[in-house]
Amino acid sequence: MKAQERPKILQGDTHKIHTSCSTLYVSVNKHDDKVFEVFAKLGKAGGCSACTTEALTRVMSVGLRAGVDLGEYVHTLENIRCISPTFSEGVQINSCPDAIAQVLKTYIE
Secondary structure, eight states, rough: OOOOOOOOOOOEEEEEEEEESSEEEEEEEEEEEEEEEEEEESSSOHHHHHHHHHHHHHHHHHHHTTTTOHHHHHHHHTOOOOOEEEETTEEOOHHHHHHHHHHHHHHOO
């Protein structure tokens, strides 16, 4: 299945979430009223967590452009736990992937 080509300009939102690693910024861009791509950046530069988070969202974006349902990503990532869960605005954040799932869930509900 071939991924849809990315338009030159997309509109989106960036969400700020506090995780035990650092502040996580999750950007969600839409095209034709559907989530089209997701990017995540940890506040601290470099490191394994930062590159893994970036890689995860790049792969998710390819899947979204190829037609993978957003709910599949939420179901797959939600409740993944690291060793230091935290709270962000009253919501328990179990890991960076869980934080991404929490953001994406708001685009489904």
